[in-house]
Amino acid sequence: MERPVLLCGLGRVGWRVLDSLRAAGLSVVVIDIKVDPSDPRLAGVTALKGDCRRHELLEQAGIKDARGIVIVTSDDLVNISTALLARKLNSTTRIVVRMFNQNLIARFGGAVKNTVALSVSALVAPVLALTAVTGDALGAFKLDDGPRQISELVATEDSELIGQRIADLAATHGFTPLAFVPAHGDPQFLLNVNGSATLTPGDRLIVCGPPAALQKLLQRLRGDLLAGVKWAGTVRRWVRTARRTLLEVDLSVKIITPVLFITLLISTLTFRYGIGTAWGDGLYQTVSIIATGGELHGENKPEWAKVFISILKLAGAALVAGFTAILTNYLIRARLGGALEMRRVPDGGHVVVCGLGNVGYRLVQELIAMGERVVAIDKENDGPFFETVRRMGVPVFVGDATVPEILRQARSDSAKAVIAATSSELGNIEIALLVREMGPKQRVVVRLSEPEFAEAVREAAEIRHAMAVPALAAPAFASALYGDSVQTLVSAAGRTLVIIDLVVNDADDHLNGKSLRAIVLDYALLPVALSGRDLNDVRGYRLKVGDKLTIVAELPDYERLLRLQRPAAVSRVIVDTFPATATGVLATHVRLQRGCAVEEASAIMSQLPFVLNEGLTRGEAQELTEQLEREKVVTRIE
Structure with missing residues (x-):
């Protein structure tokens, strides 16, 4: 009997992980506190209802013989407790645990042996960021010399791809073909992709390569070439800042300030033309009387002057007290830092991130690492990442991104892309529609939860980049069962492809001394990087200790390699x-x-x-x- 994989938690992420485990052909036992074993979506899956922290339930699920356990509930404490209990019951099984707390991710995995802690936000942020910058990304992984993006190229009727050979395109644009899906014919994958094939209308080509190279090609194919970051002149930016500062002043401050200055003007005119003092003396006498309650200098004062000075003292005291109180209250509540952010917002070419939660913060990090100019919007100024993002040099506006004026202040209409990454799906849809109103061709990346809903948004609302976060993250949880070397899984043309780092750790490693070419052919692996070496110059190369080989493979082929299943020697x-x-x-x-x-x-x-x-x-x-x-x-x- 095949050893099962235990899946704890059937939330939004859990269902997607279940789909990935099924796609990998694994036997799954589900444990969830609310699961309905009769749910038709669980056909062929053993489902147990209850708390996954109960040792008797884990034993009933088969923890002692399990090949691995994936824990993806929405509570860090539940996940950690279950992981520790599972390790107690089975000291060797692989444990993959979901974490929200960023500080615990690396530490927990290092403290508990054969355990991998993963964060959904860290997994999806690279894909969302690449989609925003390049306009298209099926997945992403990292090599020693930088990230790699997986995208799909579609040969439309008027595309520049028509009539070109796959091998020529790959050499020109620096990408590696992963799959070729002709409009008429069977799909070709990895080593079987025919480099001499000529693209025709309707053909699809799935490739991986450096984001910068793919970005230029994808933008040219879509006809949406974008200029770099555009900056307004210094004067214009400071005028914009001053305008917003004035707009943020409270109405009470706007009323009492002119009243105070009108009073000063009237009093100065009275002293100048009624009593005959000089302009400077008149202003000085007025300020002295209002501020200190002092007397008018001079011995002879007309009766009307005494009455005027008395009224001025009373009115001045009230005005000064009111002005001081109202202005002090405004300054305490004012968000003048937000007004000053206006001068740091480009006129165009930047990326606007709406929402600074876990996903939003990771997005900002990824975009900055890619060299992009970022502007952020968040409802609250006391979030855990607010000040951190500001210290990274990112302008942050405090406000609701579903308000058009806030989006305009962030120059969303001329941005390279807008990412709606708040925790509210309805809010994200609203942001996307508002941005599309500002510019019908504006690129908007929308964070959603359900793949079906995301597909409906893409088709009905024509928002191309509506992406379901759980569906993006789920393959990584499934791939982590196979070892730390697996970077991610990608669904391409109906097949599951896995990106893996194979490391030759020591002389006893089963890969040590093996021919690279023979391994690649026997296990149908597509190499994409080898310890900084040029893959075009590895004839007769045999792997040695310290080598790291990054490959793309179909999941069954990788399993054969992992289990050391030697191909038939006939x-x-x-x-x-x-x-x-x-x-x-x-x-x-x-x-x-x-x-x-x-x-x-x-x-x-x-x-x-x-x-x-x-x-x-x-x-x-x-x-x-x-x-x-x-x-x-x-x-x-x-």
């Missing part, structure tokens, strides 16, 4: 003919492959065709054939 290489110039090289191969002396090798080579070697895997035979073909030796594999 192939043999037959030499049909060879030129005289290849005699020496071929004789060396015969002696090495057949383990014979020089005379015996010559005798074997004199009787064509002859079997050079047998009992080889398909990859080993193909590698040997490729080596001989470079010497013009004609061979075949049987």
Whole structure:
């Protein structure tokens, strides 16, 4: 009986993880406090209702024989408690646990052996950020020299892709083809992608490459080339700042301030023309009387002047007291920092992030790492990431992003992209529609929860980049069961592709000394990076300790490699003919492959065709054939 995978928690993320585990062909037992075992969506899955922190329920689910346990409830304490209990009940099984607390992610995984802690926000932020910058991303992973983006290129009727060979496109734009889905014909994946195929209307090509290179191609294909960040002049930015500052002043301050200054003007005019003082003396006398209650200088004062001064003292005291109280109250509540942010907002070419929760904060980090200019909007100024983001040099506006004026202040209409990443799905939809009103072609990335709802938004509201976060994160939880080396899973043309880092740790590692070419062919792996080496120059290369090989594979093929399932060794290489110039090289191969002396090798080579070697895997035979073909030796594999 196949060892099961235990899945604890069937929330929004849990359902998507279940789909990924099913796609990987794994046997699953679900534990959830509210699960209905009769739910038709659970067909073929064992479901247990109850608290996953109960050891008897974990034992009933088969924890002692489980190949792994994935814990994805929405409570960090529940997740940690379940993980510790599972480790107590089974000291070797793989544990994958969901974490919200950013400080615990790395620490918990390091403290509990064979445990991986993952954050949904950290998993989805790179994809959302790449989608905002490039306009399209199926997934993302990281290499030593930077991130890689997985995108789909569609050959439309008027596309520049029509008539071009896949290999030529890959060389020109620096990407690696992962899958080719012709409009008429069967899909091709990884090593089977025909590089000489010419694209026709309706063909789809799934590729991975550096984001910067793919961004230029994708933008050109869509016809939405964007300029860089645009800045207004210094004067214009400060005028914009002053205007917003005045708009934020309370109405009471706006009323009492002109009343105070009108009083000063009237009093100064009275002293100048009624009593005959100079302009400066009149203003000085007025301020002295209002501020200190002092007397008018001079010995002879008309009766009306005494009355005027008395009234001025009373009115001045009230005005000064009221002005001081109202202005002090305003300054205490005022968000002048937000007004000053206006001068740091570009006129265009930046990315606006709405919402500074876990996902929003991760998005800001990713965008800054990509060299993008970011402007953030958040409802509250006391969130856990608010001041951190400001210290990163990002202008942050406090306000509701569903209010059009707030979006205008962030210059959303001319931004490169707007990401609606608040915790409210309704609010995110509203933000997207408002931005589309400002600019019908504006790129908007919308954070949602349900894949079906996201698809409806994409089709009905024509918001192309409505993305379901749980669906994006779920494959990573499933892939973590296979080891720390798995970066992510991507669904491409109906197949599940996995991106893996294979590291040769020591001399006893099963990969040490193995031929790279043979492994790639035997297990249908597509290499994308090797310890900083050029993959175009690894002929005859054998893996050694310290090497890190990043590959893309279909999940069943990776499982075969992980389980050390050796491919069938039933192939043999037959030499049909060879030129005289290849005699020496071929004789060396015969002696090495057949383990014979020089005379015996010559005798074997004199009787064509002859079997050079047998009992080889398909990859080993193909590698040997490729080596001989470079010497013009004609061979075949049987």
